[in-house]
Amino acid sequence: MSAHLLTHGIIHSTTDPYAQALLVRDGVIAWLGADDSADRVADPGDERRDLDGAVVVPVFVEPLARPADARDALSRGTAVVTVLAGPEDTGAAPADEDVQTVVYRHADRVDAEAAGVWLPVGTDTDPATLTGLLTASTQAGEQAYLVPDGGADAGPAAQDVALTALRSVAEELGTAALGRVRHRLVVTHSVTAEDRAFLAAAGVSATVVPDADGVLHAPVASLLADAVSVCLGAGPAGDPWAAVRSALSHPDPDERISARSAFAAATRTPLRALPDAPAAGLSVAPRLSVSAPAVFGVWDADAVAVQSPDGRVAAWSTDTRAGTPLLPALDAETALPRWRATWVDGRIAAEDVARDARDGATPA
The missing domain is CATH 3.20.20.140 (Metal-dependent hydrolases)
Known part of the structure; x- marks a missing residue:
């Protein structure tokens, strides 16, 4: 089964709230972490995909x-x-x-x-x-x-x-x-x-x-x-x-x-x-973490935040102990996230082809 390295994104993971990249191999998440470490964990033959700032979340x-x-x-x-x-x-x-x-x-x-x-x-x-x-x-x-x-x-x-x-x-x-x-x-x-x-x-x-x-x-x-x-x-x-x-x-x-x-x-x-x-019997995981099934959604978002119920938005803490992964901003003034792709079992099961053609982007 092919492997894919996804970089330059925002990975919603409680195990690594600062993750920007993830490696998918043999249908599971093999690694997630920072962009500057991605090339060291991937093999030369692994397919590279640029998320271009997209948010990756559990399905x-x-x-x-x-x-x-x-x-x-x-x-x-x-x-x-x-x-x-x-x-x-x-x-x-x-x-x-x-x-x-x-x-x-x-x-x-x-x-x-x-x-x-x-x-x-x-x-x-x-x-x-x-x-x-x-x-x-x-x-x-x-x-x-x-x-x-x-x-x-x-x-x-x-x-x-x-x-x-x-x-x-x-x-x-x-x-x-x-x-x-x-x-x-x-x-x-x-x-x-x-x-x-x-x-x-x-x-x-x-x-x-x-x-x-x-x-x-x-x-x-x-x-x-x-x-x-x-x-x-x-x-x-x-x-x-x-x-x-x-x-x-x-x-x-x-x-x-x-x-x-x-x-x-x-x-x-x-x-x-x-x-x-x-x-x-389901091939899905409630959280994105190493060894979990590579089943997730990729979304374009105008902004990301840690959002409280009354609409106030708290900045992402620089304290690594905070452990709060980001989500798309969902206040009334911000457009809802736009779907880009859904991955199932380590591959793209569905994608917004019109977006790729419109923007000249590489599918993610």
């Missing part, structure tokens, strides 16, 4: 999608997609084989290969039926994904129905039984402190997405503060960076979180929320 992991949404995932810097397969869907495989999908079957569909079961929840959902399905999945050790009809635009009533069903199962089987399966819940509206404590104790993760207008309504800061795992999806707009920015600009100032926390919710936490078996 996004979409926690909530339908089969059609996976088809252009790579062009959004997304390499793993959690797919809700409806009862009529014969398969959820995307058009691009480099997109890794994790499928949740519909409750009315049998699929032995599914990671879990998708339980739609509406205001007209029979509570007893939903509780019965949730009880059965818990006893079978199958993770359930409770999704209010309408996604981010669903009303609070459906969310309340789902929470009531979770509590009913906890009363019958015990909170520990829920914790062993780690069910998932799409949260679209406010959650009481009592319910947040219950979700944390039961190991239920929350998936949040901005609505059609790009506004995030779920109480992300409160959920995180109460130890509820939060997965951030791209929402109807399909732009993961816009979703990250929506968490920084939450309409409730008390619910805003930092860019770093929001980025983790869009990349790392969706992997952790998956059942152990399907998660272990």
Whole structure:
């Protein structure tokens, strides 16, 4: 397998927050560090690529999608997609084989290969039926994904129905039984402190997405503060960076979180929320580090920063102990990052060819 040395970039790595270059060999990250050390670790025959200031970050992991949404995932810097397969869907495989999908079957569909079961929840959902399905999945050790009809635009009533069903199962089987399966819940509206404590104790993760207008309504800061795992999806707009920015600009100032926390919710936490078996089969890593799979996105950004939830931007500390890797600036005055390429298994799986032709640039 060929090797590639990428230089003159900004590598988002917690193991080396000052990294400007990385070496990809045999499908994994073989090295990352400073530009002035790059030539010493690369072999003469390794292909050189100039990032020209681009930002390299872990790929996004979409926690909530339908089969059609996976088809252009790579062009959004997304390499793993959690797919809700409806009862009529014969398969959820995307058009691009480099997109890794994790499928949740519909409750009315049998699929032995599914990671879990998708339980739609509406205001007209029979509570007893939903509780019965949730009880059965818990006893079978199958993770359930409770999704209010309408996604981010669903009303609070459906969310309340789902929470009531979770509590009913906890009363019958015990909170520990829920914790062993780690069910998932799409949260679209406010959650009481009592319910947040219950979700944390039961190991239920929350998936949040901005609505059609790009506004995030779920109480992300409160959920995180109460130890509820939060997965951030791209929402109807399909732009993961816009979703990250929506968490920084939450309409409730008390619910805003930092860019770093929001980025983790869009990349790392969706992997952790998956059942152990399907998660272990994915070729992806939540962080860019030596020996990790070479799966990452390359983005052009107008500026980079360490950004706090209220929009203030702190300069990158010159103290090497700070250990805070940079991300694209996501304030309202700065354009969102522009996708350049997605690497999977140590090679370019998708790239913005139009950009290369327009700018006369070398693909990265």
